[in-house]
Amino acid sequence: MTSVAVVGTGAVGSMALWRLAGRGIPAVGFDAYAPGHDRGSAGGESRIFRTAYKEGPRYVPLLREARELWAELDRGAGRRLLTPVGGITVGPREHPAVAAVLAAARAHDLPVEVLTGRRAAERAPEYPLRDGEVMVADPDAGYLRPEPAVVAAAAAAEQAGARILRYTPVKEVRQDTTGVTVVTEDGGEHRFTHAVLAPGPWARRLLPDLPIAARAITSTWFPRRYETLFDPGRCPIAIRVGEPAYSCFPSMDGAGVKVNLHVPWRDLDSPDALERSAPPAYVRQVAAAVAATLPGLRPDPIRVATFADAFTPDGHGLLGTRGRTVIAAAFSGHGFKLAPVFGDIVADLVETGTTTRDIDHLAPNRPLRRSP
Ligand SMILES: Cc1cc2nc3c(=O)[nH]c(=O)nc-3n(C[C@H](O)[C@H](O)[C@H](O)COP(=O)(O)OP(=O)(O)OC[C@H]3O[C@@H](n4cnc5c(N)ncnc54)[C@H](O)[C@@H]3O)c2cc1C
Known part of the structure; x- marks a missing residue:
């Protein structure tokens, strides 16, 4: 058996x-x-859930099934683990990641919208667009706990x-x-x-023959300037592509808004040796990204935390x-x-x-x- x-x-x-x-x-x-x-x-x-997947259209059927299973787990747990606030990708109209989101949506007939101007500002006032940028809204996205x-x-x-x-x-x-x-x-x-x-x-300890790298990803939380922004019941999750690039979440506890800057992650010899904090140069970089693109946040972080993840060469x-x-x-x-x-x-x-x-x-x- x-x-x-x-x-x-x-x-x-x-x-x-x-x-x-x-x-x-x-x-x-x-x-x-x-x-x-x-x-x-x-x-x-928090973690991002999204379906118009820039990592490739072949993930979309898996993501649809995952969403059903998240709902099943929610029902069994009697609490919300996936909150469907929607999600946006923000960046230059011609950026390859914007094109990849749209290609995944087209391949699977996902109901994404491309927003600019007043419609973008109404959908997500937390994320003002700069010249030449668009907002691609994925209504089936949200955040996980x-x-x-x-x-x-x-x-x-x-x-x-x-x-x-x-x-x-x-x-x-x-x-x-x-x-x-x-x-x-x-x-x-x-x-x-x-x-x-x-x-x-x-993974490397049990699978030493596979090309798996352990890397450190830092999350940084920033205080809100206005209580009305980054509301976890309404604000979409966001991915900004181009320069700077990051992911950003609604404020889970009302105190801070989490920003994960997308930079090459630091290699780790072992997750056991993980430094929980982050180098000052990284903190300066993420604070500059917030100052440049997220006017609803104060650019001095109130919390920094680093976590380990495992990566393959092709992602x-x-x-x-x-x-x-x-x-x-x-x-x-x-x-x-x-x-x-x-x-x-x-x-x-x-x-x-x-x-x-x-x-x-x-x-x-x-x-x-x-x-x-
Ligand atoms: C900061 C950060 C942000 C991320 N953001 C997102 C996001 O927004 N959306 C998204 O989809 N994904 C995101 N990810 C990726 C996602 O969180 C990971 O892909 C996922 O958690 C991997 O799950 P896992 O089970 O492989 O690893 P883990 O969740 O780390 O689980 C591994 C487990 O194995 C145990 N273990 C290891 N070795 C042994 C051993 N020898 N004996 C016994 N136990 C052992 C560990 O204790 C641990 O509990 C993010 C990751 C990080 C770090």
Whole structure:
């Protein structure tokens, strides 16, 4: 009978456990910490959900399924994990990312609108356009609450019969012809028919042969000048492309508005060595971006926090099988929104060895060059 170890119960691992347990497949999660912790990729209060996907139209069907699964998780948790406030991409009309958003929308008939002038100012007064810029509005976008979402998925999994071994780091996963052995740091050995590796930014430790880089992403929160702006019940999430480039969220707690500047992320030897703060040069850069483009914010940050994530050289994650092991890793800074559908695909791969969903672009054995 099938039995599964899920190593890592962060965003993707917790969703995989939820989907496996929901199918009646016995599953045990292992985590070095506990679901909902903020030392991996899933900390920092908010995540963007969007459907007109500049990373490629082939993600759109996955995003549609993810949205359904977020709604299912919401219903089970009895709280809103995905808040559909809509989203905008702001930038020069001819910018390739604007073109990519429009191409994804066209390919899948998504109801996006291109706004300028008064219509843009009415839709999102927080984000004034500069000369030559447009606003592309995606009504199916919104924001996710990452820590409660991971806690909710883990709780749903446990309720459906999964077990989670918290504060139990895994040292090694060995597979042979009849099953897999999970060896924990405390010397335990656990036997299953299959394993799922969802170790987030720690991926290199369990998957040393794959070209996965751990990187640090810094979030910075700025105070609002006006209480009416960045309201979490109304303000869309935003991605600004061009110069400067960043993502920006409504104010979750009324105190600060989170801005993630899009710069080359800093490489990390290990997420365990993550510096939680950020270099002054980075803080000056994000403060200058706020001063130049977000007049509703005061440009001195009130909070700075850095998180780790795992990246592949081509910016697409790794999802597929290797013998009795499913690899679900390195979602490259944009995997949270897709975590429920990735979790369901993991369950397909465990149950049948294949999936009907289009994930060829995520194949772990695709040609990938190591980053320079
Ligand atoms: C600052 C920031 C902003 C982001 N913004 C967005 C966004 O707006 N929208 C979006 O869609 N995505 C976004 N992402 C990306 C998204 O958050 C990640 O792709 C996603 O969280 C990856 O999930 P994961 O399960 O792979 O990793 P994680 O959530 O980090 O989970 C990995 C888990 O594995 C455990 N683990 C690792 N190794 C072991 C081991 N050996 N033994 C036991 N346990 C182990 C860890 O403790 C952890 O719980 C962002 C990421 C960051 C860092």
